[in-house]
Amino acid sequence: MTDEFPEFQLRLPNGGPLARGRQTDEPGTNGSRRFVVGPGQPARPDVVPSFSTRAASAHRRREELIAHGDIRQSQRWPGWLETTGEITFNSSSEAAAVLTGGNINGYIAWKAEDGRPLSDFMPGTGWGPNRAWLVRGSNVTGVDVVQRLWLPEGYVTLAATRIRQGVTPGTSKDQLRTFVEEDYESALTYNQKLGLVDALHAFLSRMKPGDTVCTISGGQLYVGEITGDAEQTESEDGRSNLRRPAEWQGIGYDYDDLPEELQQKLSVQLDIVELTSVQALIEGLGLTDEELADEAEAIDHDPSVEIPAITARRELELPEPTDGFAAELLVHSTGWLREVRDLLWDDRQLVLYGPPGTGKTFLALKLAEFLGGGREQVKLVQFHPAYAYEDFFEGFRPQEDPDTRDVAFRLTAGPLRELADLASREGNRHVPHFLVIDEINRANLAKVFGELYFLLEYRNRSVRLTYSGDDFALPPNLFIIGTMNTADRSIALVDTAMRRRFAFVELSPRREPTSGLLRRWLTSKDKEPEPADLLDALNSRIVDADFKIGPSYLMKKGVYRDGGLERTWQTKILPLLEEHHYGEGIDIEKQYGLKALRRSLRSTAPEPPA
Structure with a gap:
C-alpha cells in the first residue's frame, strides 16, 4: 500500500457508524485499483432489495465474506456487522457496496477527513462531478465485443487499430488530432477523423473512474461503472486497443421500454456520447420509487433533498379541462375540450383549422396557457411566405458588438430552439411547454422545419442540426398547436407529410363549439x-x-x-x-x-x- 492516499471514511446509512479504508495503487483483476478495509470496520446488517441484480458481483462477494466469517455480528456496534480482518476489494465501489448493502459509487461515497471525495485524489485529468457515457461496442468490425469481452471480463473498450503506442490519459486534444491525422492519413475521411479525435479525447481524458457507462447490445441497454484508468493494449484482432475496467450490472434493460428522453440521447450516431443530462433516468432504470429510496438510504442520502432519479421520472401531465374552463371559453361541452387535450397528449402536435373568425388563435393560446400552467410556458410565432428555417430554429444573423460596434454574423436561436432549450432544462422536464404557430399553412413547412420535420413524427430520435452541428431532439414536454385558415388553403390541399404529423381539429360555423x-x-x-x-x-x-x-x-x-x-x-x-x-x-x-x-x-x- 502506498502513502499517496489519505484514510477515507464511509458513513453507513441511517446515521450509522463510520467505516474506514485506504485506496491502493495495486491493480485489481481487470485493471481497477484495489481498495483495502481493515479489521473492526462496521457493515450494514441487511441489504437493499435491488442489490443482487444491480451489483451482482459485490452481492456475491458480501455473501462469501459473511459465509467465511470475514464479516460477522459486531460487539462494538450492536445490531451492525463488522469486519474481522483486513479485506482487499477489487475497487472502492465494491468495498462501499459490500459495507452498505447497496449499489453505490465508491469514488463519491468514500471521503477524506476534510470531506473531499476519493475521486479528487485520483491521478490523471478530468476530475469533477461524475458523468455518464454511451460507448458503442455491439458492432466493432463485425463483432459484438459487449457480449464477448465487456460483460464477462469487466471492460469497456475503444477500437483504435492504427493509433500509435504511447497514447495515455491526459493527452491533449491537439496532440490527438495530430496523431490521428498522421496515423490514419488515408484510412479515414475528414469527418471520420474528427469523430475519432472526439472519441479518443473523451475515452482518455474526460472519462474517469466512478463515471457511469452504458452500451447497447441485442436490443438491451447495459449499465455499469468505470472503475479504473485507460490503458493501451495490443489485442489480437485490433478491436479493443484502448480499454478501461468497468463493473457491469448483471441485467439489461429493453431498449423499447426506456424513457423517451433517454432513447433520444442513445440514438445519436457517435461511438461515444455523453449522457450526463439523462444520468438520473439511467440511475432509476428497473427500480420503483421505493427501491430508489432504499438505495438512497444505503448512501445516507439527505432525506430533505428529493432523490434525483425520482425527480427525473416525475410524470409529465396535461391537466384535465374543467367545467369552469369550458364556461370561460363558452365551449358547449367540457368533453370536447377533453378530446382536444387527449389528441395533444397522443400526438403532441395539433392544428385547429377553419374559416376566418372562428377563434382558432384565441382558443390555441387559451388551451396552451391552461394545459401548460401559465403564459411563461407558451410562445407564439406567426408564419408567413418569407418565413424560413433560420427564422424559426437557428441561423446566422447579423449582430452588432455593443463594445466595438462591429457587425458580424452570429449563430442565433429562433423561437423553437429557445422554447426547446427552456423545456429541457432540469426541473422543467415534467412541465408542458407550448409553441403556438399562427397561420401555419402560410409558410413552406418543409423549408421552415428542415430536418426537424423528421422529429415531429419520431420524437424518440435525434438529428444532427444544419448550422450548429449539435445533436438535437424535441423534448417530450414540448407541444405544438398550429392554426390554419381554410379560406387561404383548403385542408384537402395539405400534403400527406403534414397530415401524418399533426392531428387536425375543425372549428367551423357548421358545428359546435363554433356554431353556438x-x-x-x-x-x-x-x-x-x-x-x-x-x-x-x-x-x-x-x-x-x-x-x-x-x-x-x-x-x-x-x-x-x-x-x-x-x-x-x-x-x-x-x-x-x-x-x-x-x-x-x-x-x-x-x-x-x-x-x-x-x-x-x-x-x-x-x-x-x-
Missing part, C-alpha cells in the same frame, strides 16, 4: 340575439364551408355601439365575400347585405299568436 358560440356570448353579455340570427342566415347562403364566416367578427365591443353592426358588416364581412366571389358577377350586397338578411329573417319568422 356567438349566441352563448350574447347571452352572457345580456344582449339581443339578432346578431346570431343574422350570422346563421348569412352562413346558410354560403355554399363553400371553407368561406363561412366565424362568430368572432361579432364578438367585439365596437359592434354594439351605434351603427357598429352595420360598419362591421360593410368593412369586415362583405369584403371577404367579395374576394371569394371575385369574377362571378354576384351582387354581394343583395345576396349577403344586412337588409337582405333581415328581410329573410322577417319572412321566416313565425306568426305571433292571435
Whole structure:
C-alpha cells in the first residue's frame, strides 16, 4: 500500500457508524485499483432489495465474506456487522457496496477527513462531478465485443487499430488530432477523423473512474461503472486497443421500454456520447420509487433533498379541462375540450383549422396557457411566405458588438430552439411547454422545419442540426398547436407529410363549439340575439364551408355601439365575400347585405299568436 492516499471514511446509512479504508495503487483483476478495509470496520446488517441484480458481483462477494466469517455480528456496534480482518476489494465501489448493502459509487461515497471525495485524489485529468457515457461496442468490425469481452471480463473498450503506442490519459486534444491525422492519413475521411479525435479525447481524458457507462447490445441497454484508468493494449484482432475496467450490472434493460428522453440521447450516431443530462433516468432504470429510496438510504442520502432519479421520472401531465374552463371559453361541452387535450397528449402536435373568425388563435393560446400552467410556458410565432428555417430554429444573423460596434454574423436561436432549450432544462422536464404557430399553412413547412420535420413524427430520435452541428431532439414536454385558415388553403390541399404529423381539429360555423358560440356570448353579455340570427342566415347562403364566416367578427365591443353592426358588416364581412366571389358577377350586397338578411329573417319568422 502506498502513502499517496489519505484514510477515507464511509458513513453507513441511517446515521450509522463510520467505516474506514485506504485506496491502493495495486491493480485489481481487470485493471481497477484495489481498495483495502481493515479489521473492526462496521457493515450494514441487511441489504437493499435491488442489490443482487444491480451489483451482482459485490452481492456475491458480501455473501462469501459473511459465509467465511470475514464479516460477522459486531460487539462494538450492536445490531451492525463488522469486519474481522483486513479485506482487499477489487475497487472502492465494491468495498462501499459490500459495507452498505447497496449499489453505490465508491469514488463519491468514500471521503477524506476534510470531506473531499476519493475521486479528487485520483491521478490523471478530468476530475469533477461524475458523468455518464454511451460507448458503442455491439458492432466493432463485425463483432459484438459487449457480449464477448465487456460483460464477462469487466471492460469497456475503444477500437483504435492504427493509433500509435504511447497514447495515455491526459493527452491533449491537439496532440490527438495530430496523431490521428498522421496515423490514419488515408484510412479515414475528414469527418471520420474528427469523430475519432472526439472519441479518443473523451475515452482518455474526460472519462474517469466512478463515471457511469452504458452500451447497447441485442436490443438491451447495459449499465455499469468505470472503475479504473485507460490503458493501451495490443489485442489480437485490433478491436479493443484502448480499454478501461468497468463493473457491469448483471441485467439489461429493453431498449423499447426506456424513457423517451433517454432513447433520444442513445440514438445519436457517435461511438461515444455523453449522457450526463439523462444520468438520473439511467440511475432509476428497473427500480420503483421505493427501491430508489432504499438505495438512497444505503448512501445516507439527505432525506430533505428529493432523490434525483425520482425527480427525473416525475410524470409529465396535461391537466384535465374543467367545467369552469369550458364556461370561460363558452365551449358547449367540457368533453370536447377533453378530446382536444387527449389528441395533444397522443400526438403532441395539433392544428385547429377553419374559416376566418372562428377563434382558432384565441382558443390555441387559451388551451396552451391552461394545459401548460401559465403564459411563461407558451410562445407564439406567426408564419408567413418569407418565413424560413433560420427564422424559426437557428441561423446566422447579423449582430452588432455593443463594445466595438462591429457587425458580424452570429449563430442565433429562433423561437423553437429557445422554447426547446427552456423545456429541457432540469426541473422543467415534467412541465408542458407550448409553441403556438399562427397561420401555419402560410409558410413552406418543409423549408421552415428542415430536418426537424423528421422529429415531429419520431420524437424518440435525434438529428444532427444544419448550422450548429449539435445533436438535437424535441423534448417530450414540448407541444405544438398550429392554426390554419381554410379560406387561404383548403385542408384537402395539405400534403400527406403534414397530415401524418399533426392531428387536425375543425372549428367551423357548421358545428359546435363554433356554431353556438356567438349566441352563448350574447347571452352572457345580456344582449339581443339578432346578431346570431343574422350570422346563421348569412352562413346558410354560403355554399363553400371553407368561406363561412366565424362568430368572432361579432364578438367585439365596437359592434354594439351605434351603427357598429352595420360598419362591421360593410368593412369586415362583405369584403371577404367579395374576394371569394371575385369574377362571378354576384351582387354581394343583395345576396349577403344586412337588409337582405333581415328581410329573410322577417319572412321566416313565425306568426305571433292571435
